[in-house]
Amino acid sequence: MSLENLELFEVFVRSSRGLDHKHVGSLHAEDAEHALDYARDCYTRRSEGISIWVVKSADICSSQEDDAPEFFDPSDDKPYRHATYYPLPKEVGNM
């Protein structure tokens, strides 16, 4: 049977103005437009969203688990990028 010929799409929903689109799951559809309709029907039955993105799963380029050490570890030793690295005297207040 022919279900597997339908493409897999990832669904992202913006729940309200001012927020990012967030990944909520995936679905099968024949093309992007159809996927958008189904995303509306399958993922926003309870007013969860005001905007939807769908992306073909195959089109997502993802970092690999194997790459993680060289991708992400190097930023672990740069605490000076975080505000908490710089304690301020109480007298100065917030900055």
Next chain:
Amino acid sequence: MNSLPSDLERAFQAKIDNEYKIEPKDWMPAGYRKNLIRQISQHAHSEVIGMQPEGHWITRAPSLRRKAVLLAKVQDEAGHGLYLYSATETMGITRAELIDALQTGQAKYASIFNYPTQTWGDIGTVGWLVDGAAICNQVSLQRTSYGPYARSMIRICKEESFHQRQGYQIMMELAKGTPEQKSMAQDSLNRFYWPSLMMFGPHDSESAHSAKSMKWKIKRETNDDLRQKFIDQTVPQIEFLGLEHPDKDLKWNEERGHYDAGEIDWEEFHNVINGNGHCNRQRISHHVAAHEEGAWVRDAQNAYNAKMKARRAEAA
């Protein structure tokens, strides 16, 4: 195989022990993957097959409000099936393969759905007890170690809470209704109470998958612990309805702080699992029939899609 765990396996178990979630691209032992695919897809199939026993009452719901609620609820089951198939697919297996496994009997679904829904009262008890038991399990699974499964569970739990409530509300109306309605409620409770307890699976000592699943934190609480929770919480609910509790051996145990319950009829449990329920064959053949009847629709959309692609290529 009794070989020592490899470095990868040790690192994996360390992640689990530290409550790190496992994500799709992570390395995972073949057994973990297999176990998860089995559990999540069984869960997905249960949602989808579970549409049937309630679905055939949508056309007979006795008020328009109930009709809308039941339709929305059964539709949610389809949605939950979808979320769970999605989660399973992150492990590199297709929905078509999963459906095939269901239809050929390689994959299981919750045995509770092989019981017939004979009266409107059953729509009450299915929501209240069957969904109630499922929720006990699902709440605990929100902390399961596999990220996509845990996220689906969080979503599902949020939606399921209305399912159990609408079921209990049906029971409240029946219980305070006419004598016929009340006896409909009692009869349904009598039929569905024990099968609901069976939903938690065999005793921990008998459960084939339990130990490994607990170690990998696929399951977070044991069958017996979850069942006890359900038994305890159901007692006041039955009392409030003014119905008779189906378990005549039920007794409060002060020392344990829990109810002691009568023994489940495990013979019936295995009997129904092994194909002797009223609806085993009906549920699968319904699913197969709908799937086959839908084949020409799926073929048509694939053909249409191919034509449109060709048209666009020509135009370019």
Next chain:
Amino acid sequence: MLDLKEKTKQYSTRLGDDSLILGHRISEWTSNGPFLEEDIALGNVALDYIGRARMFYTYAADLAGNGKTEDDLAYLRSEREFQNYLINELPRGDFAFTMVRQLFVDVFFSYYLKALTNSNDTELAAIATKSLKETRYHLRRSRDWTLRLGLGTDESKARMTKALAEIWGYVHELFEPDELELELIACGIAVDTREIKDNWFADIGAILSEADLAIPDAEWAVRGGRKGYHTEHLSMLLSVMQSVHRAHPGANW
């Protein structure tokens, strides 16, 4: 001579009948859809219609002012009292049949509800405003499916052609207001479907031709929904729908 309130009540009741009967038919797709996503989508459409039926019935019950409810209207009237258009009661058929019916009904309602938003009856206008948004989405779906199935495979095209031929004869009564409606049209309350007709034919013709399908040249036409003169299918539908409710007179659910 019926007064205006009574007539409006009857009008709102039959609009409720249209929505309930069609919603009921679409709900029969639950667990029977061609794939999960479509099953869910059809459920949404059915829910929209059942919701719409409840609004029209509740308004009718308010106008009656005799303590009756939406459920009395849905569950305690007989097949001779229901006044839905016949097209809505036809069995759900295959997916092509369902989508052709939806296309016809969705195009019809997209004009009908638009007109009803201008009704002098503010309650009906408000229901129409809410429902119109739903219908626009329904039409987007049924139009897309018509293209997909019309241009898909030989089989899907053949099924669509067959469905068109089977449904076509039920279209005509949509554009023939009866006496009650004529009176309410004169008062600016009801929709004059004669004014919708040309647009409906033009839109349907255009969509079908885009889908490589055609309006059937069938000459037959069946009428009678607004008079309670129904096909045999309605009594079957009602006997299922009303069975539990009627078995327990006076019970609450």
